[in-house]
Amino acid sequence: MKVTNVNGIELDYEVAVQLMDEEIREKIHAEIAPCTEQVFFSAYEKAHEEKFGEAWELSKPNPVL
Helix, strand or coil: CCCCCCCCEEEHHHHHCCCCCCCHHHHEEEEEEECHHHHHHHHHHHHHHHHHHHHHHHHHHCCCC
């Protein structure tokens, strides 16, 4: 399954999940699941930036896996 980050870059959802902060991932899952992979990914991007004050690596225009 492919998802698109805030910059329009397509990423593999399963790989992205493995790189997510566990605390944020679990919190979002508890709040919005069930939902589509894209909705979850987008919510994670926003939550990561709010928690750490910067874009998640996979949210950047040239993400590095």
